[in-house]
Amino acid sequence: GESVGLHLPTLSVQEGDNSIINCAYSNSASDYFIWYKQESGKGPQFIIDIRSNMDKRQGQRVTVLLNKTVKHLSLQIAATQPGDSAVYFCAEITTSYDKVIFGPGTSLSVIP
Amino acid sequence: GAGVSQTPSNKVTEKGKYVELRCDPISGHTALYWYRQSLGQGPEFLIYFQGTGAADDSGLPNDRFFAVRPEGSVSTLKIQRTERGDSAVYLCASSPNYGSRYNEQFFGPGTRLTVL
Numbered sequence: 001g002e003s004v005g006l007h008l009p010t011l012s013v014q015e016g017d018n019s020i021i022n023c024a025y026s027n028s029a030s031d032y033f034i035w036y037k038q039e040s041g042k043g044p045q046f047i048i049d050i051r052s053n054m055d056k057r058q059g060q061r062v063t064v065l066l067n068k069t070v071k072h073l074s075l076q077i078a079a080t081q082p083g084d085s086a087v088y089f090c091a092e093i094t095t096s097y098d099k100v101i102f103g104p105g106t107s108l109s110v111i112p
Numbered sequence: 113g114a115g116v117s118q119t120p121s122n123k124v125t126e127k128g129k130y131v132e133l134r135c136d137p138i139s140g141h142t143a144l145y146w147y148r149q150s151l152g153q154g155p156e157f158l159i160y161f162q163g164t165g166a167a168d169d170s171g172l173p174n175d176r177f178f179a180v181r182p183e184g185s186v187s188t189l190k191i192q193r194t195e196r197g198d199s200a201v202y203l204c205a206s207s208p209n210y211g212s213r214y215n216e217q218f219f220g221p222g223t224r225l226t227v228l
Contacts (some may be wrong), residue, residue: 032214043116043203043219044155089154093214098168099145100217102154 012109019077021106023090026071032093034100035064035075039086044102047075047088077108085110114138116220118204124226125194133189133223137206144187145217146179147203155203161187194227201225 013019031052036044048059063076087105117136147155157171161181181187205217
């Protein structure tokens, strides 16, 4: 069936460097995409979202890029900090807006 | 303000036993969701409530799983005859509205269920 997946299961970056986390999705009809951050022992936390009619959206230190041609989503974190260490999930929202379909996650480790 | 809370935080049970997991959503949120997260995986949708009714229970894996939300607030996920494969973190989320647009889902910390 349709699914959302990630290219890299783990990523280690030096503190202060930029991080890029990638995601491939297969449902071309998806209208909405979200990046979540999940710290150990906690539930997923919303970071940033993007609609399918956009190709870029910026937040505070984070940028999400959407390439619908190749069904690719990425999350860029500028000046990565130790507090950014977590598992990051991309997710798509079904067209009925009633459930979130998560990918498998990428673990980001920031080296001080 | 209070977020989504879930109790217990950890539950250890024996194979074949019955368990109940509780979710207290954010006050006023009409939509409530249950997800299951296995180690190293993303959360998987189980069931969605709009008010008291289950609007979508397509993610429940089998008839051993059942969830209720009798007063449109607190929800209980019930698992009968637990199996070792049910071991996972069960996450609850709530959101303020339904349908016409995406409304951010706020997640609780989850209940870690271990079936021995």
